Amino acid sequence: MSLYQEIVAAKIEHDNHESDLYFIDNDESRKILAKYPQKQENAKRFKHATTGAMWWDVPFAFEPFWEAKQKRGT
Numbered sequence: 887m888s889l890y891q892e893i894v895a896a897k898i899e900h901d902n903h904e905s906d907l908y909f910i911d912n913d914e915s916r917k918i919l920a921k922y923p924q925k926q927e928n929a930k931r932f933k934h935a936t937t938g939a940m941w942w943d944v945p946f947a948f949e950p951f952w953e954a955k956q957k958r959g960t
Contacts, residue, residue: 888947888949889907889918889919889921889922889925889944889947890907890947890948890949891949892918892921893907893909893915893918896914896915896918898910898912898914898915898918902948902950902951904948904951905945905946905947905948905951905952906943906944906945906946906947906948907942907943907944907947907948908941908942908943908944909941909942909944910939910940910941910942911931911939911940911941911942915942919942919944925944925947928944928945929942929943929944929945930942930943931943
């Protein structure tokens with residue numbers, strides 16, 4: 887499984903901007919992220935503008951973006 891797939895399977899609240907994966911910061915999401923040291927190294931926390939909750943931003947980890955790009959051949 888990938889980071890994205892584990893986040894989805896765990897039903898952790900998530901979102902994206904283009905290829906960046908965003909997900910809420912909690913105990914479960916931190917445990918999942920820790921399994922992916924390269925992704926964790928590039929991950930940054932940010933405060934959600936609407937809710938004030940802390941979230942993770944993981945560059946290039948939103949797989950549906952890459953799948954769609956591959957289908958388009960770009």
